[in-house]
Amino acid sequence: MFEGNVQEPSEFIETLRRYHEAPTDQRGELANTMSDAIIHKRVDLAEVRQALLDSGDAALMDTLERLLDLIEPYIEEGGVEE
Numbered sequence: 001m002f003e004g005n006v007q008e009p010s011e012f013i014e015t016l017r018r019y020h021e022a023p024t025d026q027r028g029e030l031a032n033t034m035s036d037a038i039i040h041k042r043v044d045l046a047e048v049r050q051a052l053l054d055s056g057d058a059a060l061m062d063t064l065e066r067l068l069d070l071i072e073p074y075i076e077e078g079g080v081e082e
Contacts, residue, residue, distance in 0.1 A: 006042055006043065006044065007037055007042055009043070009047040009048045009051045012034065012037060012048050013048060013051060013052065013060065015030055015033060015034055016034060016048075016060055016063060016067075018030055019031060019063065019067075020059065020060055020063045031067065031070075035067070035070075035074070038071060038075065039071065039074055039075055045068075048064065049061070049064070052064065
């Protein structure tokens with residue numbers, strides 16, 4: 001299900017936090033890093049969501065959902081072909 005080098009949810013959440021706090025014009029590289037991890041299934045989004053729910057961090061959950069909306073066209077069942 002997941003490809004090699006699966007990130008710990010805490011690592012992904014830290015990147016998400018930096019993305020959330022960064023000025024809009026400085027988010028590109030962070031967005032690309034997170035998008036790549038999601039598209040290539042290098043992060044377990046269920047674990048990330050659960051950790052965000054457990055922490056009560058609604059702002060980061062909203063940021064994650066907006067990021068997913070942006071990359072949804074690139075997500076296919078099983079990731080993308082490389």
